[in-house]
Amino acid sequence: MLKITKTTETHLIELSPERIEAGAWINLVRPTADELSEAERMTGAPQDFIRSAMDPEESSRIEIEENHILVLINVPIDHESHDYEYDTIPLGIIITPDYFVTICQEYNDVIQNFSEARFRYFSTFKRTRLLFQILYRSAMLFLKDLRQMTRRSDQIEQDLRQSMKNEELFQLLDLQKGLTYYSMSLRSNKVVVERLLRLCSNPQVSHIIKFREEDDDLLDDVRVEYDQAIEMAQIQTDVLAGMMDAFASVISNNLNIVMKFLASITIVLAIPTMVASFFGMNVPVPWTAHPMGFTIVCFIALIMTIAATWVLWKKKLF
Numbered sequence: 001m002l003k004i005t006k007t008t009e010t011h012l013i014e015l016s017p018e019r020i021e022a023g024a025w026i027n028l029v030r031p032t033a034d035e036l037s038e039a040e041r042m043t044g045a046p047q048d049f050i051r052s053a054m055d056p057e058e059s060s061r062i063e064i065e066e067n068h069i070l071v072l073i074n075v076p077i078d079h080e081s082h083d084y085e086y087d088t089i090p091l092g093i094i095i096t097p098d099y100f101v102t103i104c105q106e107y108n109d110v111i112q113n114f115s116e117a118r119f120r121y122f123s124t125f126k127r128t129r130l131l132f133q134i135l136y137r138s139a140m141l142f143l144k145d146l147r148q149m150t151r152r153s154d155q156i157e158q159d160l161r162q163s164m165k166n167e168e169l170f171q172l173l174d175l176q177k178g179l180t181y182y183s184m185s186l187r188s189n190k191v192v193v194e195r196l197l198r199l200c201s202n203p204q205v206s207h208i209i210k211f212r213e214e215d216d217d218l219l220d221d222v223r224v225e226y227d228q229a230i231e232m233a234q235i236q237t238d239v240l241a242g243m244m245d246a247f248a249s250v251i252s253n254n255l256n257i258v259m260k261f262l263a264s265i266t267i268v269l270a271i272p273t274m275v276a277s278f279f280g281m282n283v284p285v286p287w288t289a290h291p292m293g294f295t296i297v298c299f300i301a302l303i304m305t306i307a308a309t310w311v312l313w314k315k316k317l318f
Contacts, residue, residue: 002035003027007124022098025124053092053103060188069095074185075110075138086178088185100127110138132218139225146232183233190226264317275301
């Protein structure tokens with residue numbers, strides 16, 4: 001999907017490729033090959049800039065070529081379409097002298113936040129500020145997901161305290177994997193933010209990145225949010241790692257208890273079997289002709305069983 005919009009004083013208007021104007025925002029989501037070619041034609045951006053976000057393995061970075069700047073970051077995926085799978089996808093942002101371009105292979109909450117209902121909070125003309133707002137929004141989504149991970153890990157912990165099931169352990173593994181992806185993305189995005197800060201003070205790119213005084217506070221907010229998200233992800237990773245180790249020990253201990261109990265039951269049940277085997281042999285045995293012989297043998301087996309059970313109980317093997 002290729003969508004071209006431009007903010008005015010009253011609303012957000014949509015333009016066609018034939019009537020595109022300076023200051024427009026070109027947004028590509030799940031673009032086709034034709035739409036990517038159309039974006040190249042309209043913006044004059046290098047082909048590798050336009051197609052960089054289509055590779056799911058691309059890492060966050062900044063590239064500058066002539067009058068175009070590529071800012072590639074990783075953003076959280078849309079959980080509604082991925083059933084709460086915690087992963088990230090690349091989001092490409094290209095700043096040209098006339099246009100602002102975003103490219104992503106999936107719908108995401110970062111771009112969807114900049115809709116017509118919120119047109120008063122951003123301007124497609126102020127491309128540098130819009131870039132910082134997108135970075136700030138991505139950091140907020142990371143924090144939101146990290147808080148959700150914390151709540152989910154607490155719930156899984158409560159479930160594991162009630163009963164040890166593989167399902168809860170698999171959920172913990174999924175959370176650990178998601179935290180790994182988030183930690184890597186947050187750290188690489190933070191590097192991008194730091195380099196942006198240096199670029200804003202570089203006069204050689206001032207004609208593309210126009211840094212205004214009012215943008216300074218926003219950029220500081222971006223850095224603070226990313227620092228907070230990185231610290232929160234690290235804390236949650238350590239907590240989950242400790243939780244996995246603790247529950248692994250609990251599961252191993254529970255297995256030992258079960259095996260100890262089963263061994264004790266086996267010993268207790270073996271005593272009547274042993275007594276019956278002795279008196280069931282085809283040789284002369286005591287009380288063969290006694291009318292109460294069977295009762296006596298059963299009583300002996302019962303006494304020995306009770307004694308063995310008492311000994312095992314005293315040794316806390318039950």
